[in-house]
């Protein structure tokens with residue numbers, strides 16, 4: 145948002161259905177997040193849901209690859225360009241996902257990544273921004289390091305004294321070298337991790353297919369998810385409500401979670417009155433996330449799905 149030169153009076157369209165960090169990024173620069181609804185199958189913004197809340201003050205869109213499910217990059221990038229609005233991609237969940245046959249983030253003007261432990265590729269904490277423009281990359285490197293015009297590494301490597309200058313008010317957003325070393329090893333393992341997650345997801349989908357009223361997440365037509373989050377939408381014909389399903393699973397030793405949060409329902413955004421967000425409300429109320437990690441076995445999956453079948 146800083147490098148998009150946004151501030152008070154500017155509107156940025158974001159999905160409410162996202163981890164709250166997406167909306168917070170807008171507020172950090174004093175701009176106004178405008179919540180758009182999402183598509184029921186993918187949990188993502190679409191050209192239509194964005195267009196529905198667009199105004200003359202719209203300066204940017206932050207589109208999320210929610211839970212790893214890629215949004216329609218070609219469609220949204222083209223629409224944003226046509227509207228003259230910046231498109232920032234929240235790829236926090238999307239390491240190892242693909243869109244139109246390319247790794248998520250390919251061709252993005254700006255994509256933001258998270259290496260939090262919850263994500264498929266983790267360094268403990270930290271993240272990354274990728275851009276397609278060297279000038280922008282240089283500014284981001286500077287913003288990361290208190291606005292210094294020469295990096296500390298370059299300064300200390302120089303045989304000559306280097307007097308640095310501070311070009312703008314900036315931040316300490318440095319990642320440590322130790323974390324980066326972990327991340328590089330993780331990067332080498334990413335393809336294998338995603339393959340394993342996709343096999344486990346396919347097994348869940350097979351096991352769940354016989355249960356009426358449960359709709360597991362799947363690949364959209366335009367890409368593949370890394371299944372960072374394997375969520376299941378509960379339809380009305382299913383007999384047990386989401387919170388009761390979570391309680392029963394917990395009682396039987398299964399650590400499932402509520403589905404993706406909706407930022408507009410949180411106290412931090414109580415002062416915002418968005419337009420109707422029926423799909424967002426539906427997904428956040430009626431979905432849950434099943435355990436999917438490298439130690440989940442097929443026996444675990446059968447045990448979990450058997451409980452869900454009993455509750456149907």
Ligand SMILES: *Cc1c(COP(=O)(O)O)cnc(C)c1O
Nearest residue numbers: 163165166208236258259260271
């Ligand atoms: C995890 C996540 C973030 C935040 O990542 P941090 O590393 O905690 O800053 C932002 N957006 C989405 C969609 C996320 O899932």
